[in-house]
Amino acid sequence: MPRYGMAVDLKKCVRCRTCYITCKVLHNIPSQFDNGRKYTRVKLIEPEAGKYPAVRRFFYPSHCMHCDDAPCVTVCPTGASFKDKDGIISFDPKKCIGCRYCILACPYDARYFNHETGIVDKCDFCEDKVRQGKEPYCVEKCIGHAITFGDLDDPNSEVSRMITEAGAVALSPQLGTKPKVFYGNMR
Amino acid sequence: MSGVQTVWGWPIAIYLFLAGVAAGAYLSAAYVWYKRGDNPVSRMGIFLAAPCLGVSILFLFFDLGAPLRFMLAFLKPFSSMISVGTWVLTIFFIIAALQWLKCYKAKEASLELSNAAWIAGIIFAVATAVYTGVLLGVVKAIPFWNTPLLPVLFFISSVSTGIGALLVGVLIKGAKDSDVGILHSLSRIDLVFVGLEVLVLLFYLLVMGQSRLAAASSVKMLVAGSCAPFFWIFVVVGLLVPFCLEWGLNRKQDNQLSSMVVSGTAAGICLLFGGLALRYLILAVGIFEGFSPIL
Ligand code: SF4
Numbered sequence: 495m496p497r498y499g500m501a502v503d504l505k506k507c508v509r510c511r512t513c514y515i516t517c518k519v520l521h522n523i524p525s526q527f528d529n530g531r532k533y534t535r536v537k538l539i540e541p542e543a544g545k546y547p548a549v550r551r552f553f554y555p556s557h558c559m560h561c562d563d564a565p566c567v568t569v570c571p572t573g574a575s576f577k578d579k580d581g582i583i584s585f586d587p588k589k590c591i592g593c594r595y596c597i598l599a600c601p602y603d604a605r606y607f608n609h610e611t612g613i614v615d616k617c618d619f620c621e622d623k624v625r626q627g628k629e630p631y632c633v634e635k636c637i638g639h640a641i642t643f644g645d646l647d648d649p650n651s652e653v654s655r656m657i658t659e660a661g662a663v664a665l666s667p668q669l670g671t672k673p674k675v676f677y678g679n680m681r
Numbered sequence: 682m683s684g685v686q687t688v689w690g691w692p693i694a695i696y697l698f699l700a701g702v703a704a705g706a707y708l709s710a711a712y713v714w715y716k717r718g719d720n721p722v723s724r725m726g727i728f729l730a731a732p733c734l735g736v737s738i739l740f741l742f743f744d745l746g747a748p749l750r751f752m753l754a755f756l757k758p759f760s761s762m763i764s765v766g767t768w769v770l771t772i773f774f775i776i777a778a779l780q781w782l783k784c785y786k787a788k789e790a791s792l793e794l795s796n797a798a799w800i801a802g803i804i805f806a807v808a809t810a811v812y813t814g815v816l817l818g819v820v821k822a823i824p825f826w827n828t829p830l831l832p833v834l835f836f837i838s839s840v841s842t843g844i845g846a847l848l849v850g851v852l853i854k855g856a857k858d859s860d861v862g863i864l865h866s867l868s869r870i871d872l873v874f875v876g877l878e879v880l881v882l883l884f885y886l887l888v889m890g891q892s893r894l895a896a897a898s899s900v901k902m903l904v905a906g907s908c909a910p911f912f913w914i915f916v917v918v919g920l921l922v923p924f925c926l927e928w929g930l931n932r933k934q935d936n937q938l939s940s941m942v943v944s945g946t947a948a949g950i951c952l953l954f955g956g957l958a959l960r961y962l963i964l965a966v967g968i969f970e971g972f973s974p975i976l
């Protein structure tokens with residue numbers, strides 16, 4: 495059984511936002527805003543650091559980290575949020591009661607509440623595609639080839655190689671959820 | 682990406698508050714029953730508990746995005762704090778509703794309530810009050826909530842709001858001279874609970890203010906930031922005023938019904954306001970710890 499994960503090489507990222515758009519369009523995610531927060535599975539995070547004149551703007555796509563110790567799964571009362579055998583933090587819309595406890599539990603702000611459907615939604619690594627042996631949309635469409643996806647347990651998989659080559663690390667690992675999305679060439 | 686949570690708002694605050702009132706009113710009723718047996722004050726507690734809990738559950742129900750599927754929350758009783766709560770509240774509701782029915786049917790006749798029912802009710806009332814704090818207490822992503830102090834605070838506040846509801850209920854319905862004694866001892870007990878609430882709240886804010894996590898920002902937002910006006914109104918109206926009123930009642934030692942009616946009702950209303958404000962404020966200043974690439 496593979497243990498799926500993802501890596502993003504920020505040096506290869508050209509900040510084109512294709513991952514965000516493609517995910518939104520191909521997953522039919524509505525265009526509304528929720529308290530200023532977009533309905534989206536992929537977020538583009540652009541924090542600034544430093545003091546003038548030494549200022550830097552970061553840019554990285556962020557979505558569900560598919561945490562190995564996923565707090566969203568622990569708090570879900572119905573099993574709508576669950577961890578699959580291949581490590582994907584999956585979501586069953588038919589079981590979700592819309593309590594939004596998972597949104598509070600997720601430290602990565604990966605979930606949004608869809609007022610149209612009354613339930614939450616999040617990145618599922620495009621699991622339907624992945625199980626047919628294909629790649630997630632964001633990986634497939636990224637024009638810089640900055641995102642890779644695959645089996646973390648296989649040292650020769652593309653994702654494992656990118657993690658080693660780009661020195662990719664998890665974001666804020668001190669939160670203790672063991673994310674399976676890694677970012678390389680962060681600085 | 683740290684930010685203030687906007688996921689749970691007023692409906693959840695009311696839900697937590699009313700569940701607490703129900704538990705507190707029930708526990709006070711049990712205490713009065715234990716001291717005096719069947720009497721109007723105890724009956725008022727029984728009369729308030731089940732309806733408050735029922736309304737509280739309705740608030741939770743209608744806050745769900747997909748309420749019609751709520752039955753799913755019963756399927757995995759220990760999987761999540763919400764499922765645990767669903768079970769605890771349901772069982773407490775059944776016990777309280779059965780006693781409510783007996784009480785309703787008894788009318789003027791003397792009321793028989795079994796000790797077993799009382800004990801089960803007390804256990805589930807305590808569980809309900811504590812649960813309202815644990816629900817938030819287990820959320821690690823929001824450090825201000827993530828502490829065992831929160832269930833303690835909510836439990837104390839629940840008892841206090843329950844006593845408040847009882848005072849208001851009895852006094853508005855029309856208390857008799859014979860009730861004044863027990864109302865006095867309830868207000869004396871509440872004096873202790875409000876005192877405890879102030880101490881625990883102070884300790885809670887001090888501990889969280891020292892935190893290196895987002896909890897410190899929550900404390901700031903509460904005592905000196907955008908929530909500060911409401912917070913200080915809560916401190917004065919929800920804690921200090923009822924404390925002084927109850928202090929006054931107990932110092933004078935007058936068992937006059939008239940002074941109980943005025944001070945008791947006022948204190949009770951303030952306690953209820955305070956209980957709701959406390960829950961709303963704690964929800965409102967829940968700030969996510971957040972994650973960042975710049976670390
Ligand atoms: S990033 Fe959030 S939603 Fe995704 S697995 Fe982790 S806790 Fe769950």
Ligand code: SF4
Pocket residue numbers: 569570571572573574575589590591592593594595596597613614
């Ligand atoms: S909103 Fe849905 S997925 Fe999230 S915890 Fe509630 S039931 Fe589970």
